[in-house]
Amino acid sequence: MNRFRSSAFVLAALTAFPILAAPVDQAQSIQKQTNQASVRSQKVIDKSASASIELKASIERLREEVNNLEVYRHHLKTLIDSQNQEMTSLVQQISDIKETRQGIVPLMYHMIDGLKQIIAQDKPIKLAQRRERVEKLTALMGRADVSEAEKYRRILEAYQIEMDYGNKIATYQDEMTTSDGVTREVDILHIGRLSLLARSLNHQAFWMWDMQSHQWIHGDTAQLTRINQAFDLANQHIAPTLLDVPVSLAVTEAK
Structure with a gap:
């Protein structure tokens, strides 16, 4: 009778072992998944931190660019205001002078001198071309076969080219x-x-x-x-x- 009970106990223990082992395996699996999830999370955190550093650096560069653009905008505004004042002055002079050779010729020479000053004080952007253009205008002024209107148009065209250098x-x-x-x-x-x-x-x-x-x-x-x-x-x-x-x-x- 005792032998029968012992056998029954052993059989019951063996039968229960898989039942007890299953939660342990499940716990280990959960622990493994948790570790893997932690590794993935850490990678995400590291990547986010790196992206944050790069973003801050980009923001600083953008701020510097904005400051440069502000300086450039102010420079352009000053240049445009000066050019507008010069154009207003020229328009006023043109409206005041008589439509005669005596009146228009000194003004055109004055404008050519103004071009020379702009080129001398400016950055050497296409310097040879700009100097050549002024030399051609100076030579054009001494040609009797070219009308005063055409000479004046060429001078204004040269001024427009100079303005375009600042916008391109x-x-x-x-x-x-x-x-x-x-x-x-x-x-x-x-x-x-x-x-x-x-x-x-x-x-x-x-x-x-x-x-x-x-x-x-x-x-x-x-x-x-x-x-x-x-x-x-x-x-x-x-x-x-x-x-x-x-x-x-x-x-x-x-x-």
């Missing part, structure tokens, strides 16, 4: 002489009159025009990626985007 972003190839006296063939980019940059033809170096010293200064190669992006934007190789490039302003322009 464009590239062109030209020669550049650096402060060490070396002349190079380079790609040149101007962003309005805010920034004037030159890049080597192999895209491995760049220079920026310094309005204080009136010379080309070698740029930091760490900025080459942003410089190349600016050239690509000007050449319409990429979609419009914010640019982070060095600016060059005279003291009076930066105020």
Whole structure:
């Protein structure tokens, strides 16, 4: 009888063991899933922290760009106000003078002198072309086969071209002489009159025009990626985007 009971007890214990083991396995599985979830959560946290740092850096860059744009906007406003005043003055002079050769010719010479001053004080954007244009206007004034109206139209056209330099972003190839006296063939980019940059033809170096010293200064190669992006934007190789490039302003322009 006792032997029968012992056998029954052993049988009951063996039967209950799988039942007891199942919750343990389930607990271990839950623990494993919890650990995996914790690892995934930590990765998400790390990624979010990294993204937050990058976002803060981007915000700082954007703030700097906004400040640069504010300076540029103020510069443009000052330039436009000055040009409007000059145009108003010219319109007033034209309306006041008589339609005679004696009255209009001195005004046109005065306007050509004004172009020379603008070119001399400005950044050397397409400098050779601009000087050549003024020389042609000066020569045109001595031609008897060209009417005064046509001469005046050409002068106004030259003023319009000068204004356009301040409103466009464009590239062109030209020669550049650096402060060490070396002349190079380079790609040149101007962003309005805010920034004037030159890049080597192999895209491995760049220079920026310094309005204080009136010379080309070698740029930091760490900025080459942003410089190349600016050239690509000007050449319409990429979609419009914010640019982070060095600016060059005279003291009076930066105020």
